Amino acid sequence: MKNLLVSLDQAGDFDEIIDVRTPLEFAEDHIPGALNAPVLSNEERVLVGTTYKQISPFEGTRIGAALVARNIAHHLETTFADRPRNWRPLIYCWRGGKRSGSVTTLFNMIGWQARQLDGGYKGYRRATLDTLESLPKTFKYIALVGPTGSGKTRLLAALNQAGAQTLDLEALAAHRGSLLGAWAGVAQPSQKRFDTLLVCALRAFDPKRPVFVEAESRRIGSIALPLALLETFHQGACVEVLSSHEDRAAFLLHDYAHLFDDPESLKAQLQKMIGLHSRERVTGWQHLVDENGRAELAGELIERHYDPAYARSSHQHFVQLPRALQIHFRPNDADVVEQAKALLAQLDNSALAVV
Incomplete structure (x- = not known):
């Protein structure tokens, strides 16, 4: 044989x-x-x-x-x-x-x-596994960094439509990355399957062009990102994506609307935040679920959970963030691709273009 x-x-x-x-x-x-x-x-x-x-x-x-x-x-x-x-x-x-x-x-x-x-x-x-220790290091990344609800995923998709190279890790992992980020009715792939999909995505890129990626922590739901990828794009160039509080709340209400289809499941997920927040605060959020207080809950989560978490972690993980290009993104508008093209034009005229 x-x-x-x-x-x-x-x-x-x-x-x-x-x-x-x-x-x-x-x-x-x-x-x-x-x-x-x-x-x-x-x-x-x-x-x-x-x-x-x-x-x-x-x-x-x-x-x-x-x-x-x-x-x-x-x-x-x-x-x-x-x-x-x-x-x-x-x-x-x-x-x-x-x-x-x-x-x-x-x-x-x-x-x-x-x-x-x-x-x-x-x-x-x-x-x-051997490939994932080396291949991610061959690319230059531009990380989209910004608080939850600023529309980073939507901007990443718009950049792809505008012709940029994009690595959508949340799409590969079938998860939005946050505690409430599970996709409705969609199971995450196995770690092995994610790794295979990631290698396929990386091999399709041109190493001479930058790769845009959304800022992520070590885990996306149950999926662990390879350290070589994480360390490389954490050290790379950044674009800080800023949106108004109103736009962010509206964006979250749209993207997370499905969570209210199963109030008991949503309350169970909020229960997991005890330890990060007091029992009294989490109980208050659960009451908002019972009352269908969607807008108020979105505002509370932005102000008391997501923004403090972003402030704690962003500068710690992304060393180039103090020098990041800042853009004001309107994630709910119909012209997101035009906004993405404008960002690419800005990058062509900035120091980030050669990072």
């Missing part, structure tokens, strides 16, 4: 990448562009593992082989029924073991030029 093994850097030489792990393993993360053709279902993998440990390795392997053979046959009759004779697939499983080895061997017996990824997904994951 050794002559059928190939390294990860040869993956681009193949017509298709086939992930033969279970759907659950695939959903957690996979090599970009891979097709999932599981040789064991989620339940079958549990059965094989349990049999292997509780009865005997022989019995577990025997049952597993029968299931794998049956599932490969199904894929040959369906998923791969139209693949041409000269098809060259790259096959991988968790660590380049029996699952991918079985498929690779059988595919070659059929006549396809199949190869097995040496090290499997485990090797790919190791390469991803």
Whole structure:
């Protein structure tokens, strides 16, 4: 089988990448562009593992082989029924073991030029982590820094529409970053999946041009940002995004309106702020939820929670903030792309353009 093994850097030489792990393993993360053709279902993998440990390795392997053979046959009759004779697939499983080895061997017996990824997904994951220690450092970032509600995410999207390079970490993490920042009805990706998506995003950038990124702390919801990325853009150039109190309150009311669809869940999230704020204050905010006092709650959170947190953390994390270009952004207006273009023009004429 050794002559059928190939390294990860040869993956681009193949017509298709086939992930033969279970759907659950695939959903957690996979090599970009891979097709999932599981040789064991989620339940079958549990059965094989349990049999292997509780009865005997022989019995577990025997049952597993029968299931794998049956599932490969199904894929040959369906998923791969139209693949041409000269098809060259790259096959991988968790660590380049029996699952991918079985498929690779059988595919070659059929006549396809199949190869097995040496090290499997485990090797790919190791390469991803290595990449995240170095790749983020190859870019120059301009961080959009500003208090919650100033519309940094909207400005980032507008900059993208205006032709700038943007890294939307909150979109990759499916979370707004704050305690109340969970997306309605959307689960965050796994850490592994986020890392893969981040590497894909970074590889699409031109290192000769700056990359705009929204100011973030170490974690976005359950996702941890790679230290190399965090440290690099924390030390880079900044644009301080300022908005009026009225604009910020209106922006928060719009972006967080879904939280009031489930008042009990919102009150439970506010409960987590005890420790940061007194029990009496948090209870008062929860009463505002019961009374549907949206505008008052937004104003309270801006004044008593978000702004003090911004004042504490921004200058500590972003060393270039004292020299930042300040812009007054109107996040609720229809001309956000024009505002973004104006910012780019300002940057072209400022020292930040060469940072």
